[in-house]
Amino acid sequence: MTDWTDPDTFAQALEQVETKEKGNCFEDFAEGDVIEHDPGLTLTQFGNEQWMGQTLNHDPAYWRTDAAEARGYDEPPIHPDYLTAATLGITVEDLSEKGGYFLGRTDVRFPEAPVYAGTELHVESEVVNTATSSSRPEYGIVSWRTRGKDAETGEVVCSYERTNMIPRREPVATDGSGAAATEADDGPDLPEEFITPDGGYFEDFQAALEDADGENAAVAYRHERGRTQDDVTVAQLPLSTLNTAKQHHNVDVMSESPSGDIVTYGDVTRSTALGHARSDEQTWREVGFDDESFHTFVAVGDTVYAFTRVLSAEDNASSEQAGTVTFEHIAFNQDDEPVYSGTRTAEIQKRSN
Numbered sequence: 001m002t003d004w005t006d007p008d009t010f011a012q013a014l015e016q017v018e019t020k021e022k023g024n025c026f027e028d029f030a031e032g033d034v035i036e037h038d039p040g041l042t043l044t045q046f047g048n049e050q051w052m053g054q055t056l057n058h059d060p061a062y063w064r065t066d067a068a069e070a071r072g073y074d075e076p077p078i079h080p081d082y083l084t085a086a087t088l089g090i091t092v093e094d095l096s097e098k099g100g101y102f103l104g105r106t107d108v109r110f111p112e113a114p115v116y117a118g119t120e121l122h123v124e125s126e127v128v129n130t131a132t133s134s135s136r137p138e139y140g141i142v143s144w145r146t147r148g149k150d151a152e153t154g155e156v157v158c159s160y161e162r163t164n165m166i167p168r169r170e171p172v173a174t175d176g177s178g179a180a181a182t183e184a185d186d187g188p189d190l191p192e193e194f195i196t197p198d199g200g201y202f203e204d205f206q207a208a209l210e211d212a213d214g215e216n217a218a219v220a221y222r223h224e225r226g227r228t229q230d231d232v233t234v235a236q237l238p239l240s241t242l243n244t245a246k247q248h249h250n251v252d253v254m255s256e257s258p259s260g261d262i263v264t265y266g267d268v269t270r271s272t273a274l275g276h277a278r279s280d281e282q283t284w285r286e287v288g289f290d291d292e293s294f295h296t297f298v299a300v301g302d303t304v305y306a307f308t309r310v311l312s313a314e315d316n317a318s319s320e321q322a323g324t325v326t327f328e329h330i331a332f333n334q335d336d337e338p339v340y341s342g343t344r345t346a347e348i349q350k351r352s353n
């Protein structure tokens with residue numbers, strides 16, 4: 001009788017059997033397809049606090065009732081970063097479990113009303129674009145518009161458009177133009193002066209921008225904190241949002257991939273950098289994010305730091321106690337390489353209150 005556990009026999013059996021696959025390849029997506037994601041997820045205070053704690057997001061309005069009430073909330077709400085990560089996490093099984101890398105995201109938006117623990121998320125995505133990668137014949141590039149809704153009321157609580165590289169079943173011939181393009185290097189084109197705001201209130205950002213106006217200057221600075229990636233941030237946090245991407249928890253498969261190892265979920269990298277940035281400002285409310293890109297891998301042992309450039313400050317927020325500031329945030333690693341960048345619009349408290 002065959003001993004299926006004999007190593008030689010088992011190796012042969014493994015080679016001959018089919019693998020019941022998970023996830024979808026590039027060829028499975030067609031523009032206009034709408035995908036409803038199961039199983040959904042209930043946003044909990046535990047999940048919220050675990051995400052915020054591990055990514056160093058310590059805004060008291062999300063931790064304490066008195067601080068939440070001062071912000072006009074009934075209780076500490078779900079943090080927009082956790083909401084975004086949970087909305088995306090649920091979609092991975094259908095959209096990107098096959099192993100495609102998260103390239104970027106834009107138009108991340110939240111309604112003005114806060115979202116509280118206990119909300120059940122129902123998420124759906126529409127395929128908005130499919131494209132050939134001219135540099136990588138074994139991949140295609142897919143963009144989806146995703147909406148996370150409160151399952152009870154149907155209200156959209158988080159929406160965005162995301163772009164991933166997705167493996168193809170069959171590689172295609174490409175013209176190789178993507179790989180060939182290199183630009184002439186004229187050296188970096190940076191301003192002469194970098195201005196740091198005096199504090200983290202709206203008026204501080206406004207004053208720093210006024211100082212830079214008309215000068216060869218930018219309002220740009222780095223944040224001191226760093227967060228070294230460990231098993232919790234790389235494997236545990238994505239799994240806690242139901243993100244099944246093998247990039248984050250299967251060392252065996254990833255040893256054969258471009259990174260050679262498991263990598264940090266893009267939303268953890270981004271949220272950590274934003275946590276560093278928020279620790280140097282008086283955030284009132286998150287409005288949205290655009291033009292988010294993930295430039296290179298972050299893995300266990302890498303440290304995530306943050307750099308901020310202030311782009312604009314307008315006195316037009318939803319509350320008189322705040323103004324609206326647009327930032328560009330760049331997350332970078334211990335070798336000063338950018339790993340994430342994106343623009344963020346947030347309402348920032350005024351000092352006068």
Ligand SMILES: CC(C)(COP(=O)(O)OP(=O)(O)OC[C@H]1O[C@@H](n2cnc3c(N)ncnc32)[C@H](O)[C@@H]1OP(=O)(O)O)[C@@H](O)C(=O)NCCC(=O)NCCSC(=O)C[C@](C)(O)C(=O)O
Nearest residue numbers: 096101102103104133134135178245265266294295296297
């Ligand atoms: C993927 C790597 C290896 C390619 O690195 P490279 O140097 O070979 O490539 P590139 O030249 O920068 O870009 C390759 C192609 O992608 C296109 N591209 C690039 N960006 C965008 C964008 N925003 N929108 C649309 N297209 C974009 C770009 O135009 C180009 O097209 P081409 O092949 O036709 O020339 C490299 O960019 C990299 O390492 N990036 C970091 C990826 C990463 O670590 N992401 C976060 C972790 S994975 C994750 O969180 C997973 C998740 C959330 O769980 C889950 O999706 O399931």
